Amino acid sequence: MHLLIPSARLRQVALLAGALGAMALARMPARAATTPNPEADRLAFRAYFKQRFPAVKNGDWGNGPYAVNAGMRQQWEAIMQFPPYDFALGDGEKEFHRRFADGKTYADCFPDKGIGIRQNYPYFDTKTGKVITLGIAINRCRVANGEKPLNYQKGLMASIEAYMAHTSRGKPFDIKIPNDPRALAAYEDGRKFFYSRRGQLNFSCASCHVQAAGQRLRGDILAPALGILAAFPIYRSDWGSMGTIQRRFTSCNVQVRSVPFKPQDKTYRDLEYFLSYMSNGVPITGPGARP
Amino acid sequence: MLAACVAAMLAPGLARAATKTEAQAALAAARKAEAAAGAVRNRWLPAEAALKQAAQALAAGQYDGSVAVSERARALANRSIQQAKEQDGLWQNEVIR
Numbered sequence: 001m002h003l004l005i006p007s008a009r010l011r012q013v014a015l016l017a018g019a020l021g022a023m024a025l026a027r028m029p030a031r032a033a034t035t036p037n038p039e040a041d042r043l044a045f046r047a048y049f050k051q052r053f054p055a056v057k058n059g060d061w062g063n064g065p066y067a068v069n070a071g072m073r074q075q076w077e078a079i080m081q082f083p084p085y086d087f088a089l090g091d092g093e094k095e096f097h098r099r100f101a102d103g104k105t106y107a108d109c110f111p112d113k114g115i116g117i118r119q120n121y122p123y124f125d126t127k128t129g130k131v132i133t134l135g136i137a138i139n140r141c142r143v144a145n146g147e148k149p150l151n152y153q154k155g156l157m158a159s160i161e162a163y164m165a166h167t168s169r170g171k172p173f174d175i176k177i178p179n180d181p182r183a184l185a186a187y188e189d190g191r192k193f194f195y196s197r198r199g200q201l202n203f204s205c206a207s208c209h210v211q212a213a214g215q216r217l218r219g220d221i222l223a224p225a226l227g228i229l230a231a232f233p234i235y236r237s238d239w240g241s242m243g244t245i246q247r248r249f250t251s252c253n254v255q256v257r258s259v260p261f262k263p264q265d266k267t268y269r270d271l272e273y274f275l276s277y278m279s280n281g282v283p284i285t286g287p288g289a290r291p
Numbered sequence: 292m293l294a295a296c297v298a299a300m301l302a303p304g305l306a307r308a309a310t311k312t313e314a315q316a317a318l319a320a321a322r323k324a325e326a327a328a329g330a331v332r333n334r335w336l337p338a339e340a341a342l343k344q345a346a347q348a349l350a351a352g353q354y355d356g357s358v359a360v361s362e363r364a365r366a367l368a369n370r371s372i373q374q375a376k377e378q379d380g381l382w383q384n385e386v387i388r
Binding site for chain 2: 030031041044045048191192195196197198199200202204206207210211254257258259261267
């Protein structure tokens with residue numbers, strides 16, 4: 001699926017080759033779609049990764065590449081003597097407890113005053129029929145109290161999420177799929193996106209984080225999909241700053257040469273819903289640090 | 292058969308400079324294809340970049356170059372549409388079961 005050909009003649013050859021390839025692909029039969037069964041999916045997902053990486057303990061899945069590569073883990077343990085997310089964590093704690101102009105705080109918007117609840121996000125809101133991520137809940141809180149919404153990808157949003165994740169460390173993901181066909185449709189939409197190849201490089205999320213999990217992609221070790229969201233938000237050395245799950249989805253799509261959706265697009269929210277549900281039982285480790 | 296097709300494609304064509312109208316038509320066709328890729332929510336970054344490049348070449352009066360890049364953008368857009376249609380069923384093959 002590569003089409004960056006410099007000359008017109010070579011381009012014509014490439015188009016012909018592409019057409020022949022497409023004819024071959026079209027002959028590949030697709031499996032018949034089945035009725036979604038999230039819990040069966042989760043158990044199969046977990047069993048797959050446990051079989052691939054038998055030495056990884058349940059509490060370690062949230063540490064991504066460091067759980068499956070000894071060399072990376074050694075570097076990470078050295079880095080964690082001075083965690084690069086510490087400044088963001090401090091900023092997030094300060095902002096979380098700041099009083100809005102109306103005298104309220106973020107704590108007034110969340111169950112349990114917002115402490116130790118990150119593992120319950122995203123959730124399906126049966127009133128609106130939409131998946132609500134932690135980022136959306138934070139911005140809803142701000143707007144309801146007269147504040148401007150924050151950028152969903154980085155900055156103060158990532159800092160607040162870092163603080164909230166920190167208060168949930170060790171608590172296992174506990175994502176619910178209510179008995180509502182819209183919730184199941186959202187789950188299925190996220191599942192389909194996760195496994196669908198896209199972009200000029202023809203990669204799906206699963207290409208890297210299932211099939212090639214634990215292997216190298218240039219200098220990086222690809223994290224297993226199980227527990228992959230437990231460490232967010234993360235300080236990513238490549239970014240030189242903190243980023244949310246939505247930022248990572250965006251950058252993953254760009255890496256496969258696909259035009260990314262807007263942060264908190266329905267598809268990204270559904271993807272987060274699916275992936276978080278797959279990690280039910282995996283403890284939160286965020287905020288995290290990645291190369 | 293394949294060799295004959297490739298040989299035919301490699302045969303030199305008539306050299307004629309593209310006109311502004313042809314460049315505009317090629318760009319419009321590429322934009323239409325990219326809009327169709329957007330409709331199936333599967334646009335590719337190189338197609339977007341090629342569209343931008345084609346528009347710049349057109350504005351600069353480089354009609355041959357604009358037509359060539361527009362054709363590339365349209366080919367990329369068509370492949371992205373094809374990919375989306377194929378993946379609509381093929382994604383099931385990658386599911387962990």
